[in-house]
Structures are given as structure tokens and as C-alpha cells.
Amino acid sequence: MPKLIEYQDMAPRAKTVVEGIAQARGIDPAAINNVWKALARHPAVMERFAAEMKAAFAPGKLDPLTKELVYLAVSITNQCDYCIASHGAMAQAKGMTEEMHEEFMSVVLAAQKGNKITTAYRVPVDAAFEEK
Amino acid sequence: MPKLIEYQDMAPRAKTVVEGIAQARGIDPAAINNVWKALARHPAVMERFAAEMKAAFAPGKLDPLTKELVYLAVSITNQCDYCIASHGAMAQAKGMTEEMHEEFMSVVLAAQKGNKITTAYRVPVDAAFEEK
Amino acid sequence: MPKLIEYQDMAPRAKTVVEGIAQARGIDPAAINNVWKALARHPAVMERFAAEMKAAFAPGKLDPLTKELVYLAVSITNQCDYCIASHGAMAQAKGMTEEMHEEFMSVVLAAQKGNKITTAYRVPVDAAFEEK
Amino acid sequence: MPKLIEYQDMAPRAKTVVEGIAQARGIDPAAINNVWKALARHPAVMERFAAEMKAAFAPGKLDPLTKELVYLAVSITNQCDYCIASHGAMAQAKGMTEEMHEEFMSVVLAAQKGNKITTAYRVPVDAAFEEK
Amino acid sequence: MPKLIEYQDMAPRAKTVVEGIAQARGIDPAAINNVWKALARHPAVMERFAAEMKAAFAPGKLDPLTKELVYLAVSITNQCDYCIASHGAMAQAKGMTEEMHEEFMSVVLAAQKGNKITTAYRVPVDAAFEEK
Amino acid sequence: MPKLIEYQDMAPRAKTVVEGIAQARGIDPAAINNVWKALARHPAVMERFAAEMKAAFAPGKLDPLTKELVYLAVSITNQCDYCIASHGAMAQAKGMTEEMHEEFMSVVLAAQKGNKITTAYRVPVDAAFEEK
Numbered sequence: 001m002p003k004l005i006e007y008q009d010m011a012p013r014a015k016t017v018v019e020g021i022a023q024a025r026g027i028d029p030a031a032i033n034n035v036w037k038a039l040a041r042h043p044a045v046m047e048r049f050a051a052e053m054k055a056a057f058a059p060g061k062l063d064p065l066t067k068e069l070v071y072l073a074v075s076i077t078n079q080c081d082y083c084i085a086s087h088g089a090m091a092q093a094k095g096m097t098e099e100m101h102e103e104f105m106s107v108v109l110a111a112q113k114g115n116k117i118t119t120a121y122r123v124p125v126d127a128a129f130e131e132k
Numbered sequence: 133m134p135k136l137i138e139y140q141d142m143a144p145r146a147k148t149v150v151e152g153i154a155q156a157r158g159i160d161p162a163a164i165n166n167v168w169k170a171l172a173r174h175p176a177v178m179e180r181f182a183a184e185m186k187a188a189f190a191p192g193k194l195d196p197l198t199k200e201l202v203y204l205a206v207s208i209t210n211q212c213d214y215c216i217a218s219h220g221a222m223a224q225a226k227g228m229t230e231e232m233h234e235e236f237m238s239v240v241l242a243a244q245k246g247n248k249i250t251t252a253y254r255v256p257v258d259a260a261f262e263e264k
Numbered sequence: 265m266p267k268l269i270e271y272q273d274m275a276p277r278a279k280t281v282v283e284g285i286a287q288a289r290g291i292d293p294a295a296i297n298n299v300w301k302a303l304a305r306h307p308a309v310m311e312r313f314a315a316e317m318k319a320a321f322a323p324g325k326l327d328p329l330t331k332e333l334v335y336l337a338v339s340i341t342n343q344c345d346y347c348i349a350s351h352g353a354m355a356q357a358k359g360m361t362e363e364m365h366e367e368f369m370s371v372v373l374a375a376q377k378g379n380k381i382t383t384a385y386r387v388p389v390d391a392a393f394e395e396k
Numbered sequence: 397m398p399k400l401i402e403y404q405d406m407a408p409r410a411k412t413v414v415e416g417i418a419q420a421r422g423i424d425p426a427a428i429n430n431v432w433k434a435l436a437r438h439p440a441v442m443e444r445f446a447a448e449m450k451a452a453f454a455p456g457k458l459d460p461l462t463k464e465l466v467y468l469a470v471s472i473t474n475q476c477d478y479c480i481a482s483h484g485a486m487a488q489a490k491g492m493t494e495e496m497h498e499e500f501m502s503v504v505l506a507a508q509k510g511n512k513i514t515t516a517y518r519v520p521v522d523a524a525f526e527e528k
Numbered sequence: 529m530p531k532l533i534e535y536q537d538m539a540p541r542a543k544t545v546v547e548g549i550a551q552a553r554g555i556d557p558a559a560i561n562n563v564w565k566a567l568a569r570h571p572a573v574m575e576r577f578a579a580e581m582k583a584a585f586a587p588g589k590l591d592p593l594t595k596e597l598v599y600l601a602v603s604i605t606n607q608c609d610y611c612i613a614s615h616g617a618m619a620q621a622k623g624m625t626e627e628m629h630e631e632f633m634s635v636v637l638a639a640q641k642g643n644k645i646t647t648a649y650r651v652p653v654d655a656a657f658e659e660k
Numbered sequence: 661m662p663k664l665i666e667y668q669d670m671a672p673r674a675k676t677v678v679e680g681i682a683q684a685r686g687i688d689p690a691a692i693n694n695v696w697k698a699l700a701r702h703p704a705v706m707e708r709f710a711a712e713m714k715a716a717f718a719p720g721k722l723d724p725l726t727k728e729l730v731y732l733a734v735s736i737t738n739q740c741d742y743c744i745a746s747h748g749a750m751a752q753a754k755g756m757t758e759e760m761h762e763e764f765m766s767v768v769l770a771a772q773k774g775n776k777i778t779t780a781y782r783v784p785v786d787a788a789f790e791e792k
Contacts (some may be wrong), residue, residue, distance in 0.1 A: 002288065003254065003527040023224035033260075037245070038253035042366040045373065048448060049245055055440070056242035057237035061232045066198050067239045073202045074243035075649045079739065082241070083248035084650060085261040100193045102702040105648060107199045109705065110188035111206035111215070111643050113181055113637055114167070119212035120604045120633060122135065122612060128165075129217040131399040135791040146577065174630040176715070184708060208384045210476065212606065216386060235436040237384060241441065244380050245373055252340045252369060255347060263663040267518065267659040275513035284457075299510070302517035309769065312580060313509060314416065318507035319572070325496045328716040330462050331503045334469045338507035341473035346514035347507070349525040364457045371463045375470035375479070377445060377773065378431070382478035384435035392429075393481040395531040407709060433642040472780045475607065480782060503779060505573065505773055512772050516736045516765060530766040531782065559727035561788075564775070575771060584770035589760045594726050596768045601730045602771035605737035610778035611771070628721045633728045637736035638716035639743070641709055646742035649698035650663065656693075657745040659740070 004037040006030070013043035017050045024054075033086065065094045073108050135171040138162070145175035149182045156186075165218065196224045205240050268301040270294070273393035281314045290317075297350065329358045338371050400433040404427070409439035412515045420450075429482065461490045469504050532565040544558070545578045553583075561614065566640035593622045601636050664697040666690070673703035677710045685716075693746065726753045733768055 007018055007029045015029070018036055022029040057067055068091040075083035088125040096104070117123075139150055139161045148163070150168055155160040171178040189199055200223040207215035218257070249255075271293045279296055282300055287292040303310040315393070321331055332355040341349035360368070381387075403414055403426045414432055416423040431505070434441040453463055464487040467500070471479035513519075535558045544555070548562055550557040552644055567574040583594055596619040603611035625630070645651075667678055667689045671708055675689070678696055682689040699706040728751040735743035756764070777783075 004254045004256075025221075030556070034255045034258050035250055035253075038255045039249065041362060042369060045249070045366055045369050045453070046624045047243075048373075048451070049249060050369075052238075052242050052245060052444065054529060055444070056235075056238040060235045061229065062201075062235045062239075068241045069198065070193075070205045070236060071243040071246070073205040074209045074246055078244070078247040079644075080247035080250060080615075081256050081647070081650060082257050083175045083185065083247050084648060085257045087243075089261045096143055097193065099703060103188075103194045103199075103704055104202060105645075105702060106184075106188040106204045106703050106708075107194075108171050108179060108206055108648065109198055109217075109641055109644060109708075110181075110184050111203040112198055112210070113184060114203075114208075114642055115210040115212035115215050116604060116607075116637060116640050117171065117177070117181060118167055119607045120612060120636065122609060123166045123170045123214050124136075125214050125217045128223045134332045150392060174627060174633060177630055177633050180637075180712065180715070187704070187708070207379060208348060210384045211380075213383070213386060217385060229654075230437060234441055237381075237438060237441050238444075239379060240384070241377055241444075244376055248343075248376050249369075249371060252372065253347070254345060265443055268520075287461045298519045298522050299517075300515055303513065305758060308583070308764060309513070309762055309765050310768075312583070312769075313506075313510045313513060314508050316502075316576060319576070320499075320502040324499045325493065326465075326499045326503075330465065330479055331499075333458075333466055334460065334500060334503045335507040337469040338473045338504055339511055341470045342508070342511040344511035344514060346519050346521055347511050347522045348409070349400045351507075353525045358453060358480075361457065362425050366465075367452075368466060370452040371466045372450050372470055373456075374445075375467040375483075376474070377448060378459045378475040379476035381435065381441070381445060382431055382476060385431075387434045387478050388400075389433045389481045390430050393485045393518070456787060473775060475707055475776075475779045477782060480780060493716070494569060498573055499568060501573050501777075502576075502688075504780065505576075505776060506774050508772055512736060512739075515739045515741070516744060516768065518741060532784075542681070558714050561777055562783045562786050563781075566783045567777065573777070577770075577777060580766075580770050580773060582767040584763075588763045588792050589757065590729075590763045590767075594729065595763075597722075597726065597730055598733045598764060598767045599771040599774070601733040602737045602768055603775055603785045605734045606772070606775040608775035609777060610783050610785050613785045615771075616703075617789045624722065631720045631722045631727075632730060634716040635722075635730045636734055638709075639731040639747075640738070641712060641739040643699075643735055643740035643743050645699065645705070645709060646695055646740060649695075651694045651742050652664075653700045654694050655743055657749045 004034055006037060007032060007038040010040045011043060014040035015041070017046050021050060035082065035086070065091065065096060068094050068096070069104055072104070073111075076108055077112070080107055133169055137172040138169060142172045142213060143175060144196055146172035146178055149175070149178050155180060167214065167218070197223065198227060199238055200226050200228070204236070205243075209244070268298055270301060271306040272294060274304045274309060278304035281310050286312060298345065299350070315322060317377070329355065329360060332358050332360070333368055336368070337375075340372055341376070400430055401436040402433060403428060409437060410436035410442060413442050415447060431478065431482070441513045461487065461492060464490050464492070465500055468500070469507075472504055473508070500523070532562055533568040534565060535560060536566045539571060542568035545571070546572050549578060561640065563614070593619065593624060596622050597632055600632070601639075603636070604636055605640070605652055664694055665700040666697060667692060670700045671703060674700035675704055676704070677706050681710060695742065695746070725751065725756060728754050728756070729764055732764070735772075736768055737772070 010018065018029045023030060039049065052112055072087045072091055075087055111119045144149065148160045150164045154164060170240055200219055203221065204219045204223055274282065282293045282296045286296060303313065332351055336351045336355055341350055404412065414425045414428045418428060419434065450502065464483055467486055467517055469482045538546065546557045546560045549564065550560060567577065596615055600615045600619055603615055670678065677688045678692045681696065699709065708762060728747055732747045732751055735747055
């Protein structure tokens with residue numbers, strides 16, 4: 001099976017998922033991103049991921065850019081190149097300026113350091129941070 | 133050397149760091165969090181982390197809660213219990229409601245899934261996401 | 265030193281390791297995989313890894329495909345591209361159908377989510393799960 | 397909000413999820429595991445995780461024990477203590493003997509080593525492993 | 529089976545491993561560390577780990593403290609609490625002063641930052657760093 | 661903005677950082693490594709990373725090669741390809757022989773295994789390793 005399956009070659013279940021995403025984004029289904037072309041071989045996994053992404057990015061209390069930054073922070077920490085490239089581009093499309101990007105990176109790197117410091121020094125959780 | 137060094141027992145350089153943090157937060161230096169009590173044995177590392185945290189959370193283009201959420205997203209991905217406890221509490225103090233927390237978790241978990249999917253299926257980065 | 269050392273250019277200790285693997289797989293030593301060509305520069309590391317792989321995949325209570333799936337699950341979690349490519353191919357060679365692959369991915373992704381959820385919510389281990 | 401919410405104190409949506417799981421396992425809803433008591437504060441996340449777990453462990457081409465081993469392999473790699481404890485117990489309940497457990501650990505550790513070796517030596521993927 | 533098996537309750541193969549370690553360290557077998565008491569249930573895994581540790585720490589070109597620092601650096605990066613506690617103590621026993629510990633932490637944290645920066649900015653490897 | 665910014669196209673703050681590094685290494689600023697060309701878009705992050713690297717590698721109690729090995733150990737554990745390539749080359753430049761490289765790898769892999777073993781078997785920390 002090829003690594004990437006183009007829209008026109010997908011099975012009906014995969015096509016339906018792609019059409020839903022394409023419609024929501026106002027793009028042609030044939031222009032869908034590679035991640036969906038790769039997932040097309042496994043329609044059940046594909047449907048669940050599409051539904052989960054839709055729910056995660058549905059309008060709510062957090063604004064769309066904040067959500068992209070959270071997604072990007074996870075992707076940098078996991079060192080996922082595809083996700084950094086794609087959600088970096090989406091964060092820019094949703095308003096992330098170069099200045100915001102730099103501030104974001106400062107927080108990501110500070111967190112990274114804080115994570116390793118508290119682990120390396122085996123710091124016990126303060127009583128004040130424990131939920132009752 | 134004890135694992136945690138109380139403020140009154142710290143060396144002068146460590147005391148200065150703690151006083152700066154305590155003043156900025158409007159708390160008593162003796163009430164400083166455990167991470168600083170653990171770091172006190174290594175003043176140069178402590179000074180750099182304090183300076184980095186101050187710079188990362190300095191007023192800027194991203195609001196304080198967004199920064200906490202980014203910090204928390206990194207900490208969950210790295211599975212740092214101390215950081216999840218402390219920055220979870222800080223996010224609540226900066227306005228994260230239960231509803232926002234749930235939305236945040238939805239994005240973190242979707243990102244987690246996206247990261248592993250693109251890796252497992254070895255998805256190549258779309259040309260559209262490459263910077264020129 | 266070149267990154268990859270071809271079989272005919274390997275030192276005797278490395279050649280011996282490759283010959284053992286080639287014989288067990290019924291292939292020509294010159295057709296050995298890249299990982300062994302890279303490891304040839306460090307024969308002691310190479311010998312230990314070859315012995316460990318042989319022991320891990322020796323006939324036993326778990327069938328060969330189950331072992332490949334376990335190996336692949338670790339590799340996806342660690343995000344090791346080489347290992348996903350090579351052990352994905354080996355899993356297919358040992359009988360993994362497209363349907364099984366999809367089921368496998370469903371479990372890997374559910375585990376990934378479970379891991380992050382229990383960490384993010386700081387869930388204490390149930391008494392029932394503690395060994396006496 | 398308390399860290400763990402007991403069944404009788406859960407909101408209706410959370411109660412429904414717990415009842416579904418309890419029924420499938422043949423247990424009392426009040427005896428549900430801690431992970432669900434922790435998730436009860438976020439019913440949408442809870443519902444999605446319950447549905448994903450149900451789908452992942454639905455009868456299929458892979459037997460239940462193989463799925464538990466895959467789940468456990470991911471959990472060990474991610475170093476999730478709760479998941480190792482809980483799914484270790486479930487694997488035993490589904491037939492994992494001490495002998496199978498040892499074989500499983502051998503594969504997990506060999507994979508771990510293989511992952512780091514191919515990364516450390518920067519091994520390029522063999523052409524034979526690339527999908528066409 | 530209990531989580532930890534005391535020396536006097538171990539099976540013969542496990543006892544032999546423990547005796548070898550105890551002799552090399554000049555301690556009583558009953559005073560062996562918990563990791564070996566836990567591994568005793570799986571003698572083949574135990575024997576391989578003992579042999580691998582012995583080979584890794586055998587006298588060679590790198591001095592014993594350097595090896596402990598490398599071991600500790602891996603353990604901090606993986607966030608393994610047991611390993612940080614045990615190999616932190618061993619590093620001190622092999623001569624790591626508080627000053628050296630602080631320098632070590634500075635390098636670990638700089639590396640952590642460098643790792644995440646090069647990933648987040650998707651930095652291509654310089655031609656000068658590629659092996660021919 | 662381009663992914664990599666050449667020295668002659670950098671803003672003044674970025675140029676100053678690069679000149680400091682180039683002078684310390686005795687190279688032409690135009691020959692600076694890619695990581696700095698990528699960071700040039702975010703001068704505050706760049707300045708902090710340059711300062712942190714300088715402090716971490718400043719002459720001290722640990723020799724330069726030991727520091728490189730610690731940096732490399734972190735990079736392999738995090739699976740950062742750029743850092744493995746660059747700091748592998750730097751370790752060689754600072755005296756790492758092929759024999760030392762192999763010993764180093766043996767320790768890294770033993771640590772990797774020790775980390776996963778203690779996690780998988782949920783080994784409690786020995787009282788002897790706890791700091792008072």
C-alpha cells in the first residue's frame with residue numbers, strides 16, 4: 001500500500017472524513033494535508049482523530065490562537081517535526097506574530113528547564129499545590 | 133546537604149534570588165516554593181532559572197494565562213508531576229476556569245495523538261508548510 | 265570513519281556478528297541492514313545488541329508477531345523513525361495485516377492518551393493495583 | 397474541586413460513563429478505578445477516552461492479551477506509573493504468566509536499545525524498508 | 529509475587545547475580561539495592577542487565593566519575609527518579625563535589641535547551657557535521 | 661521570514677551574539693552554525709541561549725570533553741539529530757577517540773536500560789539513596 005493515498009484513490013469512509021475537513025476549511029478535498037493521506041489506510045483511526053481535532057478546536061472559552069500555541073507546545077516537547085511545521089504555519093495563519101512567537105518560545109524553554117530542574121533535584125510538591 | 137534548604141539557611145546569593153521572587157509575588161521569602169529551596173545549593177543555576185522565568189513571564193504580547201497554559205502543556209507532555217501541580221495551581225490563580233481546563237486538556241490530548249500519528253505513519257511534511 | 269561500513273570492510277569481530285545474523289535470516293551478509301553497518305565501528309556494543317535481540321526474539325511463550333508489535337509500540341512511543349520503518353516491515357513479514365495494523369494503532373493511541381491523562385490529572389494508583 | 401470524585405458525587409454525564417464501564421466489566425460503579433474518578437470533572441474528555449478505550453479493546457483480529465501488552469509497552473516507554481500498575485494487573489488478569497512477562501520485558505528493553513542505537517548512530521533507513 | 533524479593537528468598541540464578549554484584553562492591557548480598565530485588569523475578573533480564581552494567585563500568589578510557597555523570601545525564605533526561613537518586617549518590621561516592629554537580633547541571637540544562645531549540649526551529653544539520 | 665538567516669542579513673542584536681561566538685571559536689562570523697542562523701529571528705532567545713552555553717562550557721572543575729559527553733548523552737536520550745551530529749563532532753574535536761566513543765555508548769545504553777527497568781518494575785528508592 002502506498003504511504004500516501006490521494007483523495008481520488010481513497011475508500012468511501014476516508015473520502016467522507018476528508019470532505020468534512022475540506023468543507024470546514026474551505027479548501028478542495030484534493031488539497032488535503034499529508035497526514036490525512038497517510039491515515040486514509042486506517043479509516044477508524046482517521047475518523048476518531050478527525051472527530052477529536054474538531055472537538056478540540058471547536059469554538060469555546062479559549063481563543064483559536066491559544067489553542068494552536070498549546071498544540072505547538074506539546075509538539076515541540078515531543079519533538080514532532082511534522083506537527084511543528086504544520087501547527088507553526090497554522091499559528092501564524094491565526095495571528096501569531098514574530099514577537100508572539102518569540103515570547104512563546106521563551107515560555108516553552110523556561111518550562112523545559114523547570115521540568116528538568118524539579119526532576120533532577122527531586123523536588124517534593126508543596127502542600128499548597130495539592131488539591132484537597 | 134539537605135534536599136531542601138530553608139530561606140534562613142541559604143547562602144547570600146540564594147537569599148537574594150529568593151528575595152527578588154518573593155517581592156515580585158508579594159509573599160514572605162520564608163514561604164518560597166520548594167523548587168527554590170532545592171536549587172539553593174546551586175546558586176548559579178538558580179540565578180539563571182530565576183532570570184529565565186522572569187523574562188518568560190514578563191508582560192508582553194501574550195497574556196499571563198496563555199503563558200501558564202503553554203507552560204502546563206509542556207509539563208504534561210514531559211510528565212513532570214511537580215510542574216503540573218504548581219503551574220496547574222498558577223493557571224487557576226490566573227483565571228483558568230474548570231471549563232477552560234477541560235478545553236485545554238482536549239487540545240493537549242489531540243496534539244499528543246497528532247504527534248504520534250504523524251510519527252507512526254511517517255508522514256512527510258507538506259510543501260505548503262515549509263518556510264522558504 | 266564513514267557513517268556506514270559495508271560488510272567487506274568490517275573488522276573481524278563485526279564480520280562475525282553480521283554472519284551470525286545473516287545465517288539466521290538466510291540472507292547474504294552483504295545485504296545486512298544499515299543499523300549493523302553503523303554499529304560495526306563499535307564491536308562490543310554491536311555484539312551485545314545482537315545477543316540481546318537474539319534472546320528477545322528467541323522462540324518462547326509469546327508468538328513472533330506479538331513480539332514485533334511490542335517492539336513497534338516502543339518505537340512509535342519513542343518516535344524512532346528507523347525502527348518504525350524496519351520493524352513495521354518485519355511485522356508485515358510476520359503476518360500483520362492492514363486490519364491488525366489498524367487495531368494495533370488504536371491501542372497505541374489509546375495508551376498514549378491514557379498515559380497523559382493519568383499524569384495530567386495526577387491520578388493515584390488504586391490499592392487494587394499495588395502488588396503485595 | 398477534589399482530585400478524585402466518587403461515583404455518588406459525579407454529575408450525570410460522568411455517572412453515565414462510569415455505569416457503562418462498570419456494566420461491561422461486571423463491577424459496581426462505586427468500585428470504578430481512580431482514573432475515572434479523576435476524569436469526572438471533565439465529562440467531554442472522559443466520554444472521549446471511554447469511547448476510545450472501548451473501541452481499542454473491542455473484539456477484533458488481535459487477542460485481548462496482545463492488546464494489553466501493546467498498551468503496557470507504550471506505558472513503560474512513557475514511564476507512566478499509574479498505567480504500568482493498572483495495565484500490568486490487567487495483563488495478568490488476561491493470562492500473562494511470569495514467563496511471558498519476562499519475555500515481554502526482554503523485547504521492550506531490546507526495542508529501547510534499538511531505538512537509541514539507531515538515533516545515536518544516525519542510521520539512514522534502508523531502501524528496502526521504504527514503502528513505495 | 530511480591531514486588532521486592534529479598535536475597536534469602538531468591539531463586540538460585542538470581543542469587544548468583546546478586547552475589548557477583550555484592551562481591552564486586554564488597555557488600556553483603558542481603559544489602560543489595562532494590563532494583564535487583566525487583567528484577568529477581570526475571571532472572572534472564574537480571575543476568576543481562578548485570579552483565580551490561582559490569583561491561584559499561586569496566587575500567588577503560590573514561591574515568592569512573594565521567595561514566596557516572598553520563599549515566600546521570602541520561603537518567604535526568606528520561607526523568608527516572610530511582611536512577612537519579614541512586615546514581616546521584618554513586619557520583620558523589622566517586623568524587624562529584626557540589627561544585628562539579630552544579631557545573632554538570634549547567635551542561636544538562638543547556639543541552640536540554642539546545643535540543644528543544646534545534647527541534648522547534650527545525651534546524652538543518654550543517655554540512656560540516658555530516659560524516660563522509 | 662527565511663528559515664535560516666545568514667550573518668550579513670541579521671539584525672544588529674543577532675550579529676552581536678554571532679560575533680561573540682565567532683571570536684571565542686576563532687572563526688569567521690559568516691561560518692557560524694545553522695542553529696544560530698535559525699535563532700537570529702528571535703534575538704532575546706538567542707542571547708539567553710548563547711549566555712547559557714558560554715556559562716555551561718566555561719572552564720571549571722569538569723574538563724571540556726566530559727562536558728561534551730554529558731551534552732551528547734542528553735541529546736541521544738532526547739533523540740535530537742542536530743545535537744547528536746554537532747556535539748558528536750565537537751566531542752571528537754575535544755579528544756573523544758573511537759574507543760572512548762564506544763565506552764560512552766555502553767554507558768548511555770546501560771543507563772537507558774536501567775531507567776526503563778526501574779520504571780517498569782516500579783522499584784522504590786532505597787533508604788540509603790535518600791538525602792537527609
